Amino acid sequence: MNFSDLFENIKEQIESLDKKFLLILSSLVLIIIVSLILIIVLLSNNKKNEKTEQFPLVLQEELIIPPSAELPKDYNISRKTEEKWTTEETDKWFTVPSDREVENLSKANEKIIDNILEAAP
DSSP: OOHHHHHHHHHHHHHHSOHHHHHHHHHHHHHHHHHHHHHHHHHHHHHHHOOOOOOOOOOSSOOOOOOOOOOOTTOOSSOOOOSSOOHHHHHHHOOOOOHHHHHHHHHHHHHHHHHHHHHOO
């Protein structure tokens, strides 16, 4: 007996079965598959819901809050800024750069520009 005869024989047997029987059989198979899926899902959820053993925190000494850094008396967190500095503020806060610092800054800027231009097509 070759394979084609075997397939023909199976085909004839299936065709000879009543359609209602096939419907019932397929429904049963479907119910079994759905039941198995539900069982698997429920079992996996139970494992996730299991609580691990928690150990309470037992202190040996009382907690001590570290001292906070105090702000200096005349320190302001925010301040109102003026649009223009006064001459006194300028003398106090602004430092005129030396020629060497300006030259170093100029060289650094030229280097950045050269790198950008080298990358351009």
